[in-house]
Amino acid sequence: MRRPDRGGAAGDARLPLRKSLAGRLLTVTALVASCSVAATAWLAVQTTSVAIRQEQGQNLKSDAKIYDTLLGYAASHPDWDGVDTTVRDLAQESGRRIVLTTPGRHPIVDSADSRSADGGSSEDLLAQQASAVVDPRSVDTVLVPDAAKAGADRVDPRAVGPFRLPAKEHDALRKAAAGRVECLSQMGIAADVVESPGGRPRVQFVSDETEGGTDRDMEAKCFASYPVGPTATERKALSALNQLADACLKRQGRTAVKLNLDLSWDRSYAYGRDDAVSGAEDGLSDREAKALAAKKAEDAATAERKAASGGALDYTTAEIRDSAYDRAVANCVESARREQLTGYVAEPALLFIDGPGAAGVPGFDLSRANTARIAGVTALVLALTVGASVLAGARLVRPLHALTGAAQRMRDGLDATPVPVPVVSDNEIGRLTAAFNDMAAHRARLEEQRKVMVSDVAHELRTPLSNIRGWLEAAHDGLAVPDPAFVSSLLEEAVQLQHLINDLQDLGAADAGALRLHRKPVRIDELLGQVAAAHQGLAETAGVTLTVLTPPPGTPHPPLLDADPVRLRQTVSNLLSNAVRHTPAGGTVTLRRYVTDPGDELAVEVSDTGSGIPAGDLPYVFDRFWRAEKSRNRSTGGSGLGLAIVLKLAEAHGGTVEVASTEGEGATFTLRLPTAESRKPEGPGRP
Numbered sequence: 001m002r003r004p005d006r007g008g009a010a011g012d013a014r015l016p017l018r019k020s021l022a023g024r025l026l027t028v029t030a031l032v033a034s035c036s037v038a039a040t041a042w043l044a045v046q047t048t049s050v051a052i053r054q055e056q057g058q059n060l061k062s063d064a065k066i067y068d069t070l071l072g073y074a075a076s077h078p079d080w081d082g083v084d085t086t087v088r089d090l091a092q093e094s095g096r097r098i099v100l101t102t103p104g105r106h107p108i109v110d111s112a113d114s115r116s117a118d119g120g121s122s123e124d125l126l127a128q129q130a131s132a133v134v135d136p137r138s139v140d141t142v143l144v145p146d147a148a149k150a151g152a153d154r155v156d157p158r159a160v161g162p163f164r165l166p167a168k169e170h171d172a173l174r175k176a177a178a179g180r181v182e183c184l185s186q187m188g189i190a191a192d193v194v195e196s197p198g199g200r201p202r203v204q205f206v207s208d209e210t211e212g213g214t215d216r217d218m219e220a221k222c223f224a225s226y227p228v229g230p231t232a233t234e235r236k237a238l239s240a241l242n243q244l245a246d247a248c249l250k251r252q253g254r255t256a257v258k259l260n261l262d263l264s265w266d267r268s269y270a271y272g273r274d275d276a277v278s279g280a281e282d283g284l285s286d287r288e289a290k291a292l293a294a295k296k297a298e299d300a301a302t303a304e305r306k307a308a309s310g311g312a313l314d315y316t317t318a319e320i321r322d323s324a325y326d327r328a329v330a331n332c333v334e335s336a337r338r339e340q341l342t343g344y345v346a347e348p349a350l351l352f353i354d355g356p357g358a359a360g361v362p363g364f365d366l367s368r369a370n371t372a373r374i375a376g377v378t379a380l381v382l383a384l385t386v387g388a389s390v391l392a393g394a395r396l397v398r399p400l401h402a403l404t405g406a407a408q409r410m411r412d413g414l415d416a417t418p419v420p421v422p423v424v425s426d427n428e429i430g431r432l433t434a435a436f437n438d439m440a441a442h443r444a445r446l447e448e449q450r451k452v453m454v455s456d457v458a459h460e461l462r463t464p465l466s467n468i469r470g471w472l473e474a475a476h477d478g479l480a481v482p483d484p485a486f487v488s489s490l491l492e493e494a495v496q497l498q499h500l501i502n503d504l505q506d507l508g509a510a511d512a513g514a515l516r517l518h519r520k521p522v523r524i525d526e527l528l529g530q531v532a533a534a535h536q537g538l539a540e541t542a543g544v545t546l547t548v549l550t551p552p553p554g555t556p557h558p559p560l561l562d563a564d565p566v567r568l569r570q571t572v573s574n575l576l577s578n579a580v581r582h583t584p585a586g587g588t589v590t591l592r593r594y595v596t597d598p599g600d601e602l603a604v605e606v607s608d609t610g611s612g613i614p615a616g617d618l619p620y621v622f623d624r625f626w627r628a629e630k631s632r633n634r635s636t637g638g639s640g641l642g643l644a645i646v647l648k649l650a651e652a653h654g655g656t657v658e659v660a661s662t663e664g665e666g667a668t669f670t671l672r673l674p675t676a677e678s679r680k681p682e683g684p685g686r687p
Contacts, residue, residue: 074346102349136159137156163237164233165199170200191203523558525558527572545587558595590606603671
């Protein structure tokens with residue numbers, strides 16, 4: 001049985017990364033970082049998306065308002081003079097830079113320039129593409145979606161030009177419209193007066209009650225009682241517009257048209273031509289011509305109702321039916337309107353919004369709500385991160401605190417209670433805890449052994465010293481005669497005391513690493529023969545048969561040992577004397593040597609047929625001053641240092657010593673030493 005290594009720590013094998021402390025820390029860190037990154041990314045995406053949508057909506061709304069305001073200014077002014085105040089007010093309200101230039105990019109006004117229009121901003125500071133073109137005769141349907149619903153005519157309704165009513169005509173029409181509203185209210189119909197951009201008032205029903213049971217005759221009577229027909233200004237402007245449209249139609253070889261005040265046209269002009277010529281000749285198919293004829297009565301009724309209601313002029317083209325003639329008329333009316341508005345509206349201008357030098361860049365400034373949301377989620381992520389880190393750290397640090405407390409108790413000389421091993425013990429902390437507990441237990445055993453050793457040393461020294469003192473006091477008092485027997489007794493006690501001191505000195509030198517070995521090649525058979533011869537007399541006196549087993553003839557000689565022959569004889573002698581001492585009369589002590597199976601070690605085996613060693617005492621046989629017989633009677637054993645010296649000398653030679661025993665059957669001690677061929681070269685300064 002090999003003597004256990006009671007001073008070793010836990011295994012030195014490296015743990016897999018998934019079980020190690022570093023792996024756990026890495027996992028926790030990666031988890032916390034992943035959660036933080038995911039939460040931050042989610043927050044950034046959500047907040048950015050919301051912010052972008054909000055900013056885009058605000059920007060689009062702001063752009064539409066700026067465009068509509070400038071479009072209204074252009075529709076009601078013949079030029080851009082005086083627009084500076086309007087532009088700067090819009091820029092201050094929106095917090096953005098607004099620039100108006102001519103189509104040739106000559107500055108008209110710049111909200112970021114305090115100078116006059118003549119000294120405006122440099123052209124090279126403008127963006128490559130304008131935000132929009134401000135032209136009341138061609139409205140941008142993206143910024144003004146209602147313009148697309150109005151049909152092909154994209155003229156701003158505020159661009160009325162020569163149709164604008166003077167104050168006198170406006171007042172007369174206003175009075176007539178008010179009379180109509182009063183008349184309708186007496187009939188129980190809710191209506192109100194609204195004015196068109198040109199100044200013409202018209203009646204607007206609050207709800208569509210005319211579709212119900214209202215008396216149409218009474219309604220028509222109210223309209224007839226307060227006529228609001230075209231004024232002289234409107235007739236003049238309409239006549240000029242009609243001439244321009246007819247000229248356009250004439251250039252296309254089409255029949256002239258009669259325009260109404262709402263810019264619809266009287267189709268009776270075309271009916272005669274549709275009846276006289278084929279549809280294909282006028283761009284109409286036979287089916288389209290029949291459809292136009294069928295709509296004649298309906299169109300006449302609609303025109304009559306509009307005329308009775310005052311011809312609600314909104315300066316937009318009427319519904320364009322699916323015919324080439326109607327499309328041609330609509331295009332000519334639109335072209336005529338644009339031509340007629342020349343001189344009444346401002347020339348087209350390029351609009352730049354948020355160009356270089358603007359006060360801020362929309363889309364990057366977060367609102368207070370978004371800022372508060374970011375701060376709140378960030379604080380939550382931070383709190384979760386700190387909480388997870390604290391929990392993980394506390395779980396990792398808790399066993400370290402227990403180890404620190406146990407180490408401090410050991411420093412103060414107190415008994416260290418075992419530190420509880422963590423639940424997951426197969427990691428660095430678990431191994432450290434197990435190693436610490438083993439170290440504490442080993443230290444406690446060493447401390448106990450130290451106390452026992454001090455007591456044993458005192459006992460071993462007291463006995464010979466007491467004997468020597470007793471004999472000397474007896475001689476001093478004249479009670480004993482210093483004859484040769486007296487001197488021999490004193491010498492025996494002195495020699496025993498010298499042996500004990502020598503043993504202690506050897507152990508001290510071995511512990512301090514100062515035990516010097518004088519190595520030389522040693523033949524094991526010769527050494528064993530010398531030791532056996534030296535103990536033959538002791539064995540015969542004790543009635544014990546001492547046998548040295550030799551290999552049969554022809555067996556190869558064992559390899560040489562690189563050892564100190566004196567120390568090696570001391571080692572084998574201690575084992576042999578210990579075996580003889582514990583073997584009763586009639587017993588046998590056997591000494592043999594053999595080479596181990598790999599061939600790199602030489603074993604020396606000392607066996608006896610004595611009382612053996614109890615299994616519970618086997619781990620302690622090599623401890624200093626350990627004796628199975630606790631009374632420490634000189635007649636039943638030595639000082640208890642022999643086997644401890646054997647262990648130290650074996651380790652000094654690079655070998656080991658083992659013991660195997662069965663109680664009542666004897667014990668076997670095996671000394672294993674490396675051969676000269678297998679022994680590794682040692683560094684300078686080593687023995």
